[in-house]
Amino acid sequence: MDKRKRILESALKLFVEFGFHATPTSKIAKEAGIANGTLFYFFPTKDDLVIALYLDIKSQMMANAALEIENKTTLKEVLKDYYSASLNWAIKHKTKFRFIEQFTNSPYLNKIAEEEIQAHIQPIYKLLKQGIKNRVIQKLDIDMIFAMLSGHTFSINQYIITKDFSKNKQAKVIDDTFELLWKMLT
């Protein structure tokens, strides 16, 4: 019913399939079952729509990861929870994740303020810094550690998606790859 939401959903679907610029606003409107002009009532320009969609999905990702991180004891447990929460979300919301990938690898990214991008990685940075302080994680440049962590997560997600694992096998892969990551960082 909510037309704004319907526009975002249709845009997501079409953007991932055809790309941002190869998807006309008219097709988004049609797919959403609304009038052409309605799209511009909610989003003044097409760019506004693309960026709104990005911020919308990004905040969903953040909410998901933040939820899972509570009430754990050791750093390893916290980090593992964060890792598997991220992966499970990406697996569950393939299209949304594809969109984020596509967006962050496009010139659109420059239209987003740096702080906006940094916002959701703050908690992990804190975690990692704490780990270094406590001599659990190797004393390396924090940005380098973060790069390895996110690169690992990202590529394991790609791996899991291309294969068509059962839920159990998926969980096992997440477990195993986290142990490997942990081995590398400690």
Added chain:
Amino acid sequence: MDKRKRILESALKLFVEFGFHATPTSKIAKEAGIANGTLFYFFPTKDDLVIALYLDIKSQMMANAALEIENKTTLKEVLKDYYSASLNWAIKHKTKFRFIEQFTNSPYLNKIAEEEIQAHIQPIYKLLKQGIKNRVIQKLDIDMIFAMLSGHTFSINQYIITKDFSKNKQAKVIDDTFELLWKMLT
């Protein structure tokens, strides 16, 4: 002088800056200093141009990595050479690498045959399989190992590019991160 080359160079520059669809063929022609129609003399459609550019850069990457891999003794040395050759190439050819990233994270990728994509990863697969056989590398799914290897390489490249390291520091980062990767895989 070679107009085909000039078109490819201009297209590369503009695609990376503005994206594929946000870059009109007319601007590419202008930037290349050639007539509008000339572009279509060499590349029947814009898609043909995009794909030709991808294949061109990809073959440059392959040639570079293949060159460096010769005459090494241990698996670790070979893999390390491959790793640093890839990273050094990416650092030296930032724009080309950005293009590959953008392309592979866009719906354009579907227009490339699967074999074409697989072609250049064959030598590494062989290397990794050999490593598993010789009990040097952990006995894990080969696709998983490859995913971790490429994810690691990719993210370390991102890391090096965002920082503005000296040549020496760059080499040190490449060395250090390879050791970490090796630690994880063995």
Added chain:
DNA sequence: TGTATTACTGACTAAACAGTCAGCAAATCT
């Protein structure tokens, strides 16, 4: 119930676009 505000419409337009084509220029062949 009447009035004001907000949500939404779809026909429309000006600009931008990929691709065409008739023809010119330069090189290659005979």
Added chain:
DNA sequence: AGATTTGCTGACTGTTTAGTCAGTAATACA
């Protein structure tokens, strides 16, 4: 030198596009 092929041109076109706007429907408010 003349003929033929190949490289290249840029004005042109039919189509597609983002975005507008005058107006209608629905809701809220008095």
